[in-house]
Amino acid sequence: MAADGRTSFGTSGRSAAVSDETAAEAEERRRDEEALAPDDTVDLGEVRREAGVDDVLDALDRELVGLAPVKDRLRELAALLVVDRVRERFGITADRPTLHMCFTGNPGTGKTTVAQRIGELLTGLGFLRRGHVVTATRDDLVGEYVGHTAPKTKEIVGKARGGVLFVDEAYYLHRPGNERDYGGEAIEILLQAMEDHRDDLVVVLAGYADRMATFFEANPGMQSRVAHHVDFPDFTADELVTIAEGMVADQGLRFSSEAYIALHEYLERRREQPWFAGARSVRNALDRARMRQARRLGEGGDTEVGLADLTTLEAPDLRASRVFAGGHRAD
């Protein structure tokens, strides 16, 4: 039997050429279908609706409390990306904007949540294929011995392709004091990936503002490749109360009016104390309040309860916290 049935892969050079050609052809076809003449007009609102931009942004407004500067930045970015896409249809090919971002802010200010939304937003706009978020910390990227780091980092980058790679507390990658640390290698590979896979990978670095600044000083290459620096402000006490309300509502609970006042006071005090971690602290406080509520209901004098008793958090549940006793640890 002669080897004449073969058409495509054979050797690497040929197959790569074949596939590039078809991909390019598909791209060209798409362009032709969407191409516009110079005197055409486009309804930007229509484009936005099609891409689901407003849905994602409205959901962001609705579900995330506060964070005004962050939402502003995302609206700007979304607007730019929509306009870029339309411009492309007119035949003006702007370079794809760099989408790598840096989120700075204190713990519990919503960095991870927003990263998740960015994935959806960019998928809707066609800048990412899948928009899933892969979260990585130092452990996932840096190896334990020579030659361990590169495959590890590449594996994570591979998983994140077509989506968002969220590097939490990115400054831990860089340990200036330790020469034998492999963090630098991970950064180098990450930089390379940010450059090579610019079209299907968005890297989001997150961490505290001051330490991120030091990190960028030590890695100027990183600084220049991250185009969007977004600062997450701390939540005010009022915003925290709104967040807490949303959390209890999700669990089918509610606050009594006294509990509501207690919650407000609790959060005002808790904010001033050490180890305050924004929305995360609120969640923990609510978990503890639920425990106290359960105990109150089960161990009190009258153990007969109705639906209202089961779903209402009372002031004592919150006031029993050590925060009100002036203690350091929130409990």
Place this chain on the structure above:
Amino acid sequence: MRITQGTFSFLPDLTDDEIRLQIDYALAHEWPLSIEFTDDPHPRNTYWEMWGLPMFDLQDPAALLDEVRACREEHPEHYVRVIAYDASLGRQTVALSFLVNRPSEEPGFRLERQEGKDRQIAYTTHAYATDRPSGQRYGRADSGRGARSNGHGR
């Protein structure tokens, strides 16, 4: 002689776009994928060399396709296959396996007869390629270039 092995083996060789779609299909079923290569074409040669480790938790075919291309570039005159493993209980086996690269020339096999006791004949196949040492079996591209990478530690 064109070796047919694995899924799609009687179709024309897959293009990269078709390979991408197959990888997509495997990922949609949550089958982790891996790449293997060999230059021993014998059908009973089941354990091929691994190109890197299996890639778990992928969401997108891009990363795997990059590895396929890297493996082809490193071993242009080898057979390269993509394997998808179904780890679900009750199956736990290779769910999909197909070739993504083959040598430019495949000399094929000869039939060997071994004469045994009482004039009995035992038949076996012998790949012409395996007459030469591993790494120098196909084409000229592979000969005399020393040790080659296996995708680990890259």
